[in-house]
Amino acid sequence: MIGAAPAALAGPPGWSYLNEMARLLSTQHEIVSVSPPSGGMRSVIAWAGAGLGAIALLGALALWFRYGSTVFFEMITSGISACF
Secondary structure, rough: OOOOOOOOOOOOOHHHHHHHHHHHHOOOOOOOOOOOOHHHHHHHHHHHHHHHHHHHHHHHHHHHHHHHHHHHHHHHHHHHHHHH
C-alpha cells in the first residue's frame, strides 16, 4: 500500500465532529497532575500487620512460659505438620 492515498477518517457528516475534537485538543494547555495516594490505607495495613505480629509473639511467649520449651516446640511442630 505504499504510495496509496490515505483513507479518510470520516465522511462529510463527521467532519464537524473531527474539527471540534481537533480544536479541543490543540487548545488544551493545562496538564492535570495526579497526586499520589495519601498513604492512609498503607499505614492502617502496616499497623494492623504489626499488631497481628505482636499478638502472635505474645502468644508464643505465653505458651513457652506455660508449657516449657520441650512442649512448646512439640506443639509448634505438630501444628506445622497438621497444616501440610
